[in-house]
């Protein structure tokens with residue numbers, strides 16, 4: 142059985158527990174409400190099991206994990222620890238320390254809140270031979286995942302794909318094209 146097939150079996154329990162701990166916060170008259178993910182991080186067993194479950198979404202072994210701040214960085218670090226590889230934050234504030242401190246930066250297309258955000262990290266954190274797994278909690282427009290993919294490719298590294306907790310992709314083609322894999326489909330929450 143492949144690595145992802147083995148992991149997918151054990152991820153079955155994680156999926157059920159994620160659904161049970163998820164809440165939509167909604168006032169009367171509010172059509173959509175907002176997603177409350179805090180229960181996922183508050184549950185010690187879920188927190189322990191999330192990294193291995195996300196790590197198992199792809200068979201290809203990464204050499205490094207990249208996670209966009211803030212929630213992508215938190216669960217990205219859990220996933221990197223489960224895989225035994227290092228972790229790179231994709232930061233929203235570019236904090237170049239000196240003129241010689243080279244960063245790679247890219248601006249997203251409109252994200253789920255219609256923002257164009259600048260993401261980046263120190264150029265030296267990725268090598269051209271790296272195989273990179275991106276981790277995030279949620280994919281919606283895919284703008285964040287697309288931008289991280291560009292940053293990885295700017296470094297000459299290989300983008301394996303995005304491993305997310307929730308697939309809420311508005312454009313289903315991105316699932317294959319980026320690619321994006323997730324533990325939960327938004328319609329099952």
Ligand SMILES: O=P(O)(O)OC[C@H]1O[C@H](OP(=O)(O)OP(=O)(O)O)[C@H](O)[C@@H]1O
Nearest residue numbers: 210211212252253280281282283284285
């Ligand atoms: O597919 P997209 O439309 O790009 O949306 C996905 C991004 O949106 C959320 O981040 P958010 O900006 O809410 O940041 P946070 O993790 O700091 O809360 C989420 O963590 C993803 O990074």
Ligand SMILES: Nc1ncnc2[nH]cnc12
Nearest residue numbers: 175176253279280281309
């Ligand atoms: N609808 C949503 N709820 C919470 N986080 C998100 N990130 C992107 N879309 C989101």
